Amino acid sequence: MFIIVMPSATVENYLKCILMLSMECKGAEVPMGLIANSLGVTPGTATSMMKNLQREKWLTYKSRKGVTLTASGKKLGMRMIRRHRLLETFLVETLGLDWSEIHDEAEELEHSISEKVLERLDVFLGNPQHDPHGHPIPTKGGVIRKLPQKTLLDSLLGKKMKIESILDQGSDFLKFAQKKGLMPGKMITIIKRDKMADTIELQLEKKSKFSLGFKSAEKILVSG
Amino acid sequence: MFIIVMPSATVENYLKCILMLSMECKGAEVPMGLIANSLGVTPGTATSMMKNLQREKWLTYKSRKGVTLTASGKKLGMRMIRRHRLLETFLVETLGLDWSEIHDEAEELEHSISEKVLERLDVFLGNPQHDPHGHPIPTKGGVIRKLPQKTLLDSLLGKKMKIESILDQGSDFLKFAQKKGLMPGKMITIIKRDKMADTIELQLEKKSKFSLGFKSAEKILVSG
Protein backbone atom coordinates (compact mmCIF):
# COMPACT_ATOMS: atom_id res chain seq x y z
CA MET A 1 0.00 0.00 0.00
CA PHE A 2 1.20 3.50 -0.86
CA ILE A 3 -0.25 6.33 1.09
CA ILE A 4 0.21 9.73 -0.45
CA VAL A 5 0.95 12.35 2.17
CA MET A 6 -0.32 15.75 1.20
CA PRO A 7 2.15 18.55 1.83
CA SER A 8 0.99 20.73 4.71
CA ALA A 9 -0.07 24.33 4.20
CA THR A 10 3.23 25.31 5.78
CA VAL A 11 5.25 23.34 3.24
CA GLU A 12 3.16 24.84 0.45
CA ASN A 13 3.78 28.36 1.72
CA TYR A 14 7.52 27.83 2.01
CA LEU A 15 7.83 26.40 -1.48
CA LYS A 16 5.72 29.10 -3.10
CA CYS A 17 7.73 31.73 -1.32
CA ILE A 18 11.08 30.23 -2.27
CA LEU A 19 10.03 29.88 -5.90
CA MET A 20 8.94 33.51 -6.05
CA LEU A 21 12.17 34.67 -4.45
CA SER A 22 14.21 32.57 -6.86
CA MET A 23 12.40 34.16 -9.80
CA GLU A 24 12.94 37.66 -8.48
CA CYS A 25 16.52 37.58 -7.36
CA LYS A 26 19.64 36.69 -9.29
CA GLY A 27 21.88 34.12 -7.51
CA ALA A 28 21.68 30.37 -7.85
CA GLU A 29 20.62 29.86 -4.24
CA VAL A 30 17.93 31.69 -2.31
CA PRO A 31 19.52 32.87 0.95
CA MET A 32 17.94 31.99 4.29
CA GLY A 33 17.48 35.60 5.33
CA LEU A 34 15.11 36.36 2.47
CA ILE A 35 13.05 33.29 3.25
CA ALA A 36 12.73 33.94 6.97
CA ASN A 37 11.93 37.52 6.23
CA SER A 38 9.22 37.04 3.64
CA LEU A 39 7.51 34.37 5.69
CA GLY A 40 7.76 36.32 8.92
CA VAL A 41 9.46 33.55 10.89
CA THR A 42 12.69 33.66 12.89
CA PRO A 43 15.90 32.67 11.08
CA GLY A 44 16.21 29.53 13.19
CA THR A 45 12.77 28.38 12.16
CA ALA A 46 13.65 28.83 8.50
CA THR A 47 16.90 26.89 8.90
CA SER A 48 15.23 23.97 10.61
CA MET A 49 12.43 23.95 8.07
CA MET A 50 14.93 23.85 5.20
CA LYS A 51 16.39 20.68 6.66
CA ASN A 52 12.98 19.07 6.71
CA LEU A 53 12.21 20.21 3.19
CA GLN A 54 15.54 18.83 2.05
CA ARG A 55 14.81 15.49 3.70
CA GLU A 56 11.51 15.38 1.84
CA LYS A 57 13.30 16.19 -1.45
CA TRP A 58 11.64 19.53 -2.11
CA LEU A 59 14.96 21.35 -2.28
CA THR A 60 18.67 21.16 -1.57
CA TYR A 61 20.14 23.17 1.23
CA LYS A 62 23.72 24.37 1.54
CA SER A 63 24.59 25.66 4.98
CA ARG A 64 25.28 29.39 4.93
CA LYS A 65 24.60 29.49 1.20
CA GLY A 66 20.88 28.99 0.78
CA VAL A 67 18.48 26.67 -1.00
CA THR A 68 17.65 25.54 -4.53
CA LEU A 69 14.32 23.92 -5.37
CA THR A 70 14.27 20.46 -6.89
CA ALA A 71 12.02 19.74 -9.85
CA SER A 72 9.20 18.65 -7.56
CA GLY A 73 9.75 21.68 -5.35
CA LYS A 74 9.41 23.97 -8.37
CA LYS A 75 6.34 22.09 -9.50
CA LEU A 76 4.58 22.43 -6.17
CA GLY A 77 5.63 26.05 -5.83
CA MET A 78 4.29 26.83 -9.29
CA ARG A 79 1.06 25.02 -8.54
CA MET A 80 0.61 27.22 -5.49
CA ILE A 81 1.18 30.37 -7.53
CA ARG A 82 -1.45 29.17 -9.99
CA ARG A 83 -3.89 28.47 -7.20
CA HIS A 84 -3.28 31.77 -5.53
CA ARG A 85 -3.72 33.83 -8.66
CA LEU A 86 -6.73 31.98 -9.98
CA LEU A 87 -8.40 32.39 -6.62
CA GLU A 88 -7.61 36.09 -6.54
CA THR A 89 -9.15 36.42 -9.99
CA PHE A 90 -12.26 34.59 -8.85
CA LEU A 91 -12.63 36.77 -5.79
CA VAL A 92 -12.52 39.95 -7.86
CA GLU A 93 -14.26 38.86 -11.07
CA THR A 94 -17.01 36.69 -9.65
CA LEU A 95 -17.55 37.85 -6.10
CA GLY A 96 -16.62 41.50 -6.60
CA LEU A 97 -14.10 41.91 -3.81
CA ASP A 98 -11.65 44.76 -3.92
CA TRP A 99 -8.17 44.01 -5.27
CA SER A 100 -6.67 45.27 -2.03
CA GLU A 101 -8.31 42.58 0.10
CA ILE A 102 -7.94 39.43 -1.97
CA HIS A 103 -4.33 38.52 -1.27
CA ASP A 104 -4.90 37.38 2.30
CA GLU A 105 -8.05 35.49 1.37
CA ALA A 106 -6.25 33.61 -1.40
CA GLU A 107 -3.33 32.94 0.93
CA GLU A 108 -5.66 30.69 2.96
CA LEU A 109 -7.91 29.25 0.28
CA GLU A 110 -4.98 28.15 -1.90
CA HIS A 111 -4.29 25.35 0.59
CA SER A 112 -7.74 23.83 0.75
CA ILE A 113 -8.96 23.95 -2.82
CA SER A 114 -8.58 20.67 -4.69
CA GLU A 115 -7.04 20.27 -8.11
CA LYS A 116 -10.45 19.42 -9.48
CA VAL A 117 -12.20 22.47 -8.12
CA LEU A 118 -9.33 24.65 -9.27
CA GLU A 119 -9.59 23.47 -12.85
CA ARG A 120 -13.36 24.01 -12.80
CA LEU A 121 -12.74 27.50 -11.55
CA ASP A 122 -10.25 28.10 -14.36
CA VAL A 123 -12.85 27.07 -16.93
CA PHE A 124 -15.58 29.08 -15.19
CA LEU A 125 -13.37 32.19 -15.32
CA GLY A 126 -12.51 31.61 -18.98
CA ASN A 127 -8.85 30.71 -18.54
CA PRO A 128 -7.63 34.09 -17.36
CA GLN A 129 -4.02 34.91 -18.24
CA HIS A 130 -3.26 37.18 -15.29
CA ASP A 131 -4.62 38.01 -11.88
CA PRO A 132 -6.14 41.34 -10.82
CA HIS A 133 -2.69 42.74 -10.01
CA GLY A 134 -1.45 41.88 -13.49
CA HIS A 135 0.59 38.88 -12.40
CA PRO A 136 0.74 36.04 -14.91
CA ILE A 137 -1.15 32.85 -14.01
CA PRO A 138 0.96 29.73 -14.64
CA THR A 139 -0.64 27.05 -16.80
CA LYS A 140 -1.74 23.74 -15.35
CA GLY A 141 1.53 22.38 -16.73
CA GLY A 142 3.55 24.89 -14.73
CA VAL A 143 4.52 27.34 -17.49
CA ILE A 144 4.54 31.00 -16.56
CA ARG A 145 4.91 34.03 -18.85
CA LYS A 146 7.76 36.36 -17.99
CA LEU A 147 6.68 39.81 -16.94
CA PRO A 148 8.38 42.78 -18.61
CA GLN A 149 11.12 43.77 -16.18
CA LYS A 150 10.82 47.47 -16.93
CA THR A 151 9.57 49.54 -14.01
CA LEU A 152 7.95 52.93 -14.24
CA LEU A 153 11.16 54.32 -12.76
CA ASP A 154 13.57 53.18 -15.43
CA SER A 155 11.55 53.88 -18.57
CA LEU A 156 11.56 56.64 -21.12
CA LEU A 157 10.30 60.18 -20.60
CA GLY A 158 7.32 61.26 -22.69
CA LYS A 159 6.55 57.82 -24.06
CA LYS A 160 3.03 56.42 -23.67
CA MET A 161 3.28 53.06 -21.88
CA LYS A 162 0.93 50.38 -20.70
CA ILE A 163 0.80 49.43 -17.03
CA GLU A 164 1.37 45.69 -16.81
CA SER A 165 1.41 44.92 -13.15
CA ILE A 166 1.72 46.13 -9.56
CA LEU A 167 4.39 44.48 -7.47
CA ASP A 168 3.34 45.56 -3.97
CA GLN A 169 0.66 43.28 -2.47
CA GLY A 170 0.10 45.51 0.56
CA SER A 171 -3.48 46.66 0.82
CA ASP A 172 -2.53 50.26 1.59
CA PHE A 173 -0.51 50.68 -1.58
CA LEU A 174 -3.15 48.90 -3.63
CA LYS A 175 -5.89 51.18 -2.34
CA PHE A 176 -3.77 54.19 -3.18
CA ALA A 177 -2.91 52.88 -6.63
CA GLN A 178 -6.56 52.23 -7.39
CA LYS A 179 -7.54 55.73 -6.37
CA LYS A 180 -4.90 57.17 -8.70
CA GLY A 181 -5.92 54.83 -11.51
CA LEU A 182 -2.61 52.97 -11.48
CA MET A 183 -4.00 49.64 -12.65
CA PRO A 184 -2.99 47.03 -15.20
CA GLY A 185 -4.10 47.95 -18.70
CA LYS A 186 -4.09 51.71 -18.17
CA MET A 187 -1.83 53.89 -20.38
CA ILE A 188 0.65 56.17 -18.67
CA THR A 189 3.25 58.78 -19.61
CA ILE A 190 6.18 60.11 -17.61
CA ILE A 191 6.16 63.91 -17.83
CA LYS A 192 9.20 64.68 -15.73
CA ARG A 193 11.80 62.92 -13.63
CA ASP A 194 13.38 64.84 -10.77
CA LYS A 195 16.33 63.04 -9.25
CA MET A 196 16.83 65.61 -6.51
CA ALA A 197 13.24 65.58 -5.35
CA ASP A 198 13.09 61.80 -5.79
CA THR A 199 9.86 62.06 -7.78
CA ILE A 200 8.49 61.39 -11.22
CA GLU A 201 5.55 63.30 -12.58
CA LEU A 202 2.93 61.23 -14.33
CA GLN A 203 0.02 61.61 -16.70
CA LEU A 204 -2.63 58.89 -16.83
CA GLU A 205 -4.96 58.91 -19.83
CA LYS A 206 -7.36 61.87 -19.42
CA LYS A 207 -6.66 62.20 -15.71
CA SER A 208 -4.81 65.05 -14.09
CA LYS A 209 -1.08 64.88 -13.44
CA PHE A 210 0.33 63.58 -10.18
CA SER A 211 3.72 62.49 -8.89
CA LEU A 212 5.23 59.42 -7.33
CA GLY A 213 8.41 58.78 -5.35
CA PHE A 214 11.11 56.62 -6.93
CA LYS A 215 10.42 53.83 -4.50
CA SER A 216 6.75 53.66 -5.43
CA ALA A 217 7.52 54.03 -9.14
CA GLU A 218 9.59 50.88 -8.91
CA LYS A 219 6.49 48.95 -7.88
CA ILE A 220 4.81 49.55 -11.24
CA LEU A 221 5.80 47.40 -14.20
CA VAL A 222 5.15 48.82 -17.68
CA SER A 223 5.58 47.81 -21.31
CA GLY A 224 5.69 49.40 -24.77
CA MET B 1 -4.44 45.26 22.95
CA PHE B 2 -6.80 42.36 22.35
CA ILE B 3 -5.71 39.75 19.93
CA ILE B 4 -8.48 37.55 18.62
CA VAL B 5 -7.37 33.95 18.27
CA MET B 6 -9.15 32.20 15.45
CA PRO B 7 -10.40 28.74 16.34
CA SER B 8 -8.37 26.09 14.55
CA ALA B 9 -9.87 23.88 11.85
CA THR B 10 -9.84 21.09 14.42
CA VAL B 11 -11.90 23.07 16.88
CA GLU B 12 -14.31 24.02 14.10
CA ASN B 13 -14.72 20.40 13.08
CA TYR B 14 -15.36 19.24 16.62
CA LEU B 15 -17.98 21.91 17.27
CA LYS B 16 -19.80 21.37 13.99
CA CYS B 17 -19.83 17.65 14.66
CA ILE B 18 -21.08 18.02 18.21
CA LEU B 19 -23.81 20.43 17.15
CA MET B 20 -25.00 18.04 14.45
CA LEU B 21 -25.01 15.13 16.87
CA SER B 22 -26.92 17.15 19.45
CA MET B 23 -29.57 18.00 16.85
CA GLU B 24 -29.92 14.38 15.77
CA CYS B 25 -29.94 12.52 19.05
CA LYS B 26 -32.21 12.94 22.01
CA GLY B 27 -30.34 13.26 25.38
CA ALA B 28 -29.14 16.50 26.94
CA GLU B 29 -25.46 15.58 26.57
CA VAL B 30 -23.69 14.25 23.51
CA PRO B 31 -21.75 11.14 24.62
CA MET B 32 -18.02 10.84 23.96
CA GLY B 33 -18.35 7.68 21.93
CA LEU B 34 -20.46 9.34 19.25
CA ILE B 35 -18.01 12.20 18.97
CA ALA B 36 -14.90 10.04 18.69
CA ASN B 37 -16.69 7.85 16.23
CA SER B 38 -17.98 10.52 13.88
CA LEU B 39 -14.65 12.31 13.81
CA GLY B 40 -12.63 9.13 13.38
CA VAL B 41 -10.36 9.74 16.36
CA THR B 42 -9.60 7.48 19.30
CA PRO B 43 -11.75 7.87 22.43
CA GLY B 44 -8.78 9.23 24.37
CA THR B 45 -8.24 11.96 21.81
CA ALA B 46 -11.87 13.01 22.07
CA THR B 47 -11.74 13.11 25.87
CA SER B 48 -8.63 15.25 25.96
CA MET B 49 -10.03 17.55 23.29
CA MET B 50 -13.24 18.03 25.29
CA LYS B 51 -11.19 19.29 28.20
CA ASN B 52 -9.51 21.85 25.98
CA LEU B 53 -12.81 22.92 24.46
CA GLN B 54 -14.27 23.27 27.93
CA ARG B 55 -11.32 25.42 29.04
CA GLU B 56 -11.95 27.65 26.03
CA LYS B 57 -15.66 27.89 26.93
CA TRP B 58 -17.02 26.21 23.82
CA LEU B 59 -18.84 23.56 25.84
CA THR B 60 -19.27 21.96 29.24
CA TYR B 61 -18.00 18.48 29.81
CA LYS B 62 -19.26 16.01 32.42
CA SER B 63 -17.00 13.02 32.88
CA ARG B 64 -18.62 9.81 31.69
CA LYS B 65 -21.74 11.75 30.70
CA GLY B 66 -20.80 13.78 27.64
CA VAL B 67 -20.78 17.39 26.50
CA THR B 68 -23.20 20.27 26.01
CA LEU B 69 -22.34 23.23 23.79
CA THR B 70 -22.34 26.73 25.27
CA ALA B 71 -24.00 29.57 23.38
CA SER B 72 -20.73 30.42 21.64
CA GLY B 73 -20.12 26.76 20.86
CA LYS B 74 -23.53 26.52 19.21
CA LYS B 75 -22.90 29.73 17.33
CA LEU B 76 -19.59 28.55 15.91
CA GLY B 77 -20.99 25.11 15.14
CA MET B 78 -23.90 26.65 13.29
CA ARG B 79 -21.60 28.98 11.38
CA MET B 80 -19.64 25.95 10.22
CA ILE B 81 -22.80 24.21 9.04
CA ARG B 82 -23.72 27.34 7.10
CA ARG B 83 -20.28 27.51 5.52
CA HIS B 84 -20.26 23.87 4.64
CA ARG B 85 -23.65 23.90 3.00
CA LEU B 86 -23.21 27.14 1.12
CA LEU B 87 -19.92 25.85 -0.24
CA GLU B 88 -21.51 22.59 -1.31
CA THR B 89 -24.18 24.55 -3.10
CA PHE B 90 -21.58 26.65 -4.87
CA LEU B 91 -19.61 23.59 -5.95
CA VAL B 92 -22.68 22.02 -7.55
CA GLU B 93 -24.53 25.09 -8.82
CA THR B 94 -21.66 27.17 -10.09
CA LEU B 95 -18.83 24.77 -10.80
CA GLY B 96 -20.94 21.76 -11.75
CA LEU B 97 -19.40 19.14 -9.49
CA ASP B 98 -21.32 16.00 -8.71
CA TRP B 99 -23.23 15.91 -5.44
CA SER B 100 -21.33 12.79 -4.43
CA GLU B 101 -17.95 14.53 -4.38
CA ILE B 102 -18.68 17.87 -2.76
CA HIS B 103 -18.80 16.88 0.88
CA ASP B 104 -15.06 16.30 1.26
CA GLU B 105 -14.22 19.44 -0.69
CA ALA B 106 -16.47 21.56 1.53
CA GLU B 107 -15.05 19.87 4.61
CA GLU B 108 -11.72 21.57 3.83
CA LEU B 109 -12.84 24.85 2.30
CA GLU B 110 -15.19 25.65 5.20
CA HIS B 111 -12.15 26.42 7.35
CA SER B 112 -10.40 28.86 5.08
CA ILE B 113 -13.21 30.92 3.64
CA SER B 114 -13.71 34.27 5.36
CA GLU B 115 -17.00 35.63 6.59
CA LYS B 116 -16.86 38.27 3.89
CA VAL B 117 -16.31 35.87 1.02
CA LEU B 118 -19.01 33.60 2.39
CA GLU B 119 -21.61 36.35 2.42
CA ARG B 120 -20.65 37.33 -1.14
CA LEU B 121 -21.08 33.72 -2.15
CA ASP B 122 -24.49 33.64 -0.50
CA VAL B 123 -25.59 36.67 -2.52
CA PHE B 124 -24.02 35.29 -5.71
CA LEU B 125 -25.98 32.06 -5.26
CA GLY B 126 -29.22 33.94 -4.59
CA ASN B 127 -29.59 33.04 -0.89
CA PRO B 128 -30.19 29.33 -1.34
CA GLN B 129 -32.35 27.74 1.35
CA HIS B 130 -30.85 24.25 1.21
CA ASP B 131 -27.78 22.48 -0.07
CA PRO B 132 -27.68 19.90 -2.88
CA HIS B 133 -28.54 17.10 -0.46
CA GLY B 134 -31.63 18.97 0.71
CA HIS B 135 -30.14 20.04 4.02
CA PRO B 136 -31.28 23.43 5.28
CA ILE B 137 -28.72 26.24 5.24
CA PRO B 138 -28.72 28.20 8.50
CA THR B 139 -29.11 31.97 8.19
CA LYS B 140 -26.23 34.33 8.93
CA GLY B 141 -27.90 34.80 12.32
CA GLY B 142 -27.72 31.08 13.05
CA VAL B 143 -31.35 30.11 12.51
CA ILE B 144 -31.93 26.76 10.85
CA ARG B 145 -35.21 25.33 9.53
CA LYS B 146 -36.19 21.99 11.01
CA LEU B 147 -36.27 19.16 8.53
CA PRO B 148 -39.39 16.96 8.47
CA GLN B 149 -38.46 14.01 10.64
CA LYS B 150 -40.44 11.53 8.53
CA THR B 151 -38.30 8.99 6.71
CA LEU B 152 -39.32 7.02 3.67
CA LEU B 153 -39.50 3.99 5.97
CA ASP B 154 -42.12 5.27 8.36
CA SER B 155 -44.50 6.96 5.99
CA LEU B 156 -47.83 5.98 4.46
CA LEU B 157 -48.35 3.43 1.73
CA GLY B 158 -49.69 4.67 -1.59
CA LYS B 159 -49.36 8.34 -0.74
CA LYS B 160 -47.44 10.59 -3.13
CA MET B 161 -44.68 12.31 -1.18
CA LYS B 162 -41.91 14.78 -1.85
CA ILE B 163 -38.30 13.83 -1.20
CA GLU B 164 -36.84 16.46 1.08
CA SER B 165 -33.35 15.30 1.82
CA ILE B 166 -30.76 12.53 1.83
CA LEU B 167 -29.09 11.82 5.15
CA ASP B 168 -26.14 9.70 4.03
CA GLN B 169 -23.15 11.80 2.92
CA GLY B 170 -21.19 8.81 1.64
CA SER B 171 -20.34 9.14 -2.02
CA ASP B 172 -21.34 5.56 -2.83
CA PHE B 173 -24.87 5.96 -1.53
CA LEU B 174 -25.19 9.36 -3.19
CA LYS B 175 -24.14 7.97 -6.57
CA PHE B 176 -26.65 5.18 -6.19
CA ALA B 177 -29.42 7.55 -5.13
CA GLN B 178 -28.74 9.81 -8.08
CA LYS B 179 -28.92 6.91 -10.52
CA LYS B 180 -32.28 5.88 -9.08
CA GLY B 181 -33.55 9.45 -9.13
CA LEU B 182 -33.77 9.67 -5.36
CA MET B 183 -33.12 13.38 -5.12
CA PRO B 184 -34.64 16.31 -3.23
CA GLY B 185 -37.74 17.67 -4.95
CA LYS B 186 -38.72 14.42 -6.65
CA MET B 187 -42.14 12.89 -5.92
CA ILE B 188 -42.26 9.32 -4.65
CA THR B 189 -44.85 6.73 -3.69
CA ILE B 190 -44.49 3.61 -1.57
CA ILE B 191 -46.11 0.69 -3.41
CA LYS B 192 -45.49 -2.06 -0.93
CA ARG B 193 -43.76 -2.63 2.39
CA ASP B 194 -42.48 -6.16 3.12
CA LYS B 195 -41.33 -6.56 6.70
CA MET B 196 -40.05 -10.10 6.16
CA ALA B 197 -37.97 -9.26 3.13
CA ASP B 198 -36.86 -6.01 4.77
CA THR B 199 -37.73 -4.01 1.64
CA ILE B 200 -40.09 -1.33 0.45
CA GLU B 201 -41.12 -1.08 -3.18
CA LEU B 202 -41.08 2.41 -4.65
CA GLN B 203 -42.43 4.32 -7.60
CA LEU B 204 -40.73 7.53 -8.63
CA GLU B 205 -42.69 9.83 -10.96
CA LYS B 206 -42.71 8.22 -14.41
CA LYS B 207 -39.81 5.91 -13.63
CA SER B 208 -40.02 2.17 -13.21
CA LYS B 209 -40.50 0.58 -9.81
CA PHE B 210 -37.58 -0.47 -7.65
CA SER B 211 -37.07 -1.50 -4.07
CA LEU B 212 -34.97 -0.38 -1.16
CA GLY B 213 -33.93 -2.04 2.12
CA PHE B 214 -35.27 -0.59 5.37
CA LYS B 215 -31.86 0.73 6.30
CA SER B 216 -31.55 2.68 3.07
CA ALA B 217 -35.14 3.86 3.23
CA GLU B 218 -34.35 5.48 6.56
CA LYS B 219 -31.80 7.69 4.85
CA ILE B 220 -34.47 9.45 2.79
CA LEU B 221 -36.54 12.18 4.39
CA VAL B 222 -39.92 12.95 2.85
CA SER B 223 -42.84 15.35 3.38
CA GLY B 224 -46.49 15.70 2.43
Place this chain on the structure above:
DNA sequence: GTCATAATTTTGATTAATCAAAGTAATGCC
Protein backbone atom coordinates in the same frame (compact mmCIF):
# COMPACT_ATOMS: atom_id res chain seq x y z
C1' DG C 1 -25.42 -8.48 43.89
C1' DT C 2 -21.79 -10.29 40.68
C1' DC C 3 -19.36 -10.36 36.69
C1' DA C 4 -18.48 -9.73 31.78
C1' DT C 5 -18.59 -6.34 28.49
C1' DA C 6 -18.68 -1.83 26.83
C1' DA C 7 -17.58 2.97 27.39
C1' DT C 8 -14.57 6.25 28.93
C1' DT C 9 -10.37 8.21 31.01
C1' DT C 10 -5.50 8.32 31.98
C1' DT C 11 -0.77 7.99 30.85
C1' DG C 12 3.17 8.39 28.14
C1' DA C 13 4.83 9.16 23.73
C1' DT C 14 5.10 11.32 19.00
C1' DT C 15 5.02 14.86 15.29
C1' DA C 16 5.06 19.46 13.02
C1' DA C 17 5.92 24.05 13.64
C1' DT C 18 7.36 27.50 16.05
C1' DC C 19 10.37 30.99 19.30
C1' DA C 20 14.22 32.92 22.17
C1' DA C 21 18.61 33.15 22.99
C1' DA C 22 23.21 31.60 22.61
C1' DG C 23 26.81 30.22 19.54
C1' DT C 24 29.36 30.30 15.04
C1' DA C 25 30.72 31.81 10.47
C1' DA C 26 31.15 35.23 6.81
C1' DT C 27 31.71 40.03 5.14
C1' DG C 28 33.69 44.05 4.77
C1' DC C 29 35.74 48.29 6.45
C1' DC C 30 39.90 50.60 7.86
Place this chain on the structure above:
DNA sequence: GGCATTACTTTGATTAATCAAAATTATGAC
Protein backbone atom coordinates in the same frame (compact mmCIF):
# COMPACT_ATOMS: atom_id res chain seq x y z
C1' DG D 1 44.89 41.30 9.00
C1' DG D 2 41.92 42.57 12.84
C1' DC D 3 37.59 43.47 14.49
C1' DA D 4 32.64 44.92 14.17
C1' DT D 5 28.56 43.84 12.09
C1' DT D 6 25.51 40.92 9.90
C1' DA D 7 23.93 36.39 8.58
C1' DC D 8 23.08 32.03 9.84
C1' DT D 9 22.83 27.75 12.90
C1' DT D 10 22.19 25.31 17.16
C1' DT D 11 19.95 24.27 21.32
C1' DG D 12 16.28 23.75 24.37
C1' DA D 13 11.62 24.62 25.11
C1' DT D 14 6.58 25.06 23.89
C1' DT D 15 2.02 24.10 21.81
C1' DA D 16 -1.79 21.54 19.41
C1' DA D 17 -3.27 17.30 18.02
C1' DT D 18 -2.87 12.87 17.82
C1' DC D 19 -2.28 7.45 19.06
C1' DA D 20 -1.69 3.03 21.76
C1' DA D 21 -2.36 0.74 25.59
C1' DA D 22 -3.39 0.43 30.39
C1' DA D 23 -6.63 1.74 34.01
C1' DT D 24 -11.09 2.86 35.52
C1' DT D 25 -16.07 3.17 35.66
C1' DA D 26 -20.72 2.11 34.11
C1' DT D 27 -24.24 -1.14 32.35
C1' DG D 28 -26.84 -5.04 31.73
C1' DA D 29 -27.75 -9.99 32.12
C1' DC D 30 -28.53 -13.28 35.18
